[in-house]
Amino acid sequence: MDLEKSGFVQSYGGGCLCRQVTYVVTGKPVFQFNCHCRDCQRSTGCGYAPVMFFKRDALKVLGALTHYTIRGGSGHTISRGFCSSCGAQVVGDAAMAEGLISVRAGTLDNPDLFTPKANVFASQAAKWAAMDPGLPAFDRWPPGT
Ligand SMILES: [Zn+2]
Numbered sequence: 001m002d003l004e005k006s007g008f009v010q011s012y013g014g015g016c017l018c019r020q021v022t023y024v025v026t027g028k029p030v031f032q033f034n035c036h037c038r039d040c041q042r043s044t045g046c047g048y049a050p051v052m053f054f055k056r057d058a059l060k061v062l063g064a065l066t067h068y069t070i071r072g073g074s075g076h077t078i079s080r081g082f083c084s085s086c087g088a089q090v091v092g093d094a095a096m097a098e099g100l101i102s103v104r105a106g107t108l109d110n111p112d113l114f115t116p117k118a119n120v121f122a123s124q125a126a127k128w129a130a131m132d133p134g135l136p137a138f139d140r141w142p143p144g145t
């Protein structure tokens with residue numbers, strides 16, 4: 001059954017640590033994967049980042065974000081939006097992924113709604129980071145992307 005065609009529109013809610021910033025997304029993720037790149041390791045302090053990309057206009061943020069922009073490992077800029085009160089990252093806006101915006105699965109109200117489809121940048125994965133062997137792993141991006 002195609003849930004979207006059947007009229008069931010999936011939505012996701014989430015927010016920061018202190019809940020002064022919340023978001024709602026209507027629609028399905030365009031991509032969702034575990035990213036093992038060094039940028040994700042450094043920006044999270046974790047082994048990898050569980051990331052979901054949505055169409056930009058599907059995501060509505062409530063509350064004040066402070067953005068920091070840096071040039072990522074790809075050479076393209078990425079602007080990360082953090083809660084202005086607690087400093088938790090809420091959104092990521094990569095120039096590379098035009099028209100899309102990302103959130104990390106741990107910020108979802110229900111993190112179980114995240115269903116990763118791949119491990120990307122597996123070539124940069126930390127030895128100690130758990131990687132789901134049931135998912136395809138790509139050195140960088142999957143071919144064709
Ligand atoms: Zn906050």
Ligand SMILES: [Zn+2]
Nearest residue numbers: 035036037040
């Ligand atoms: Zn990454």
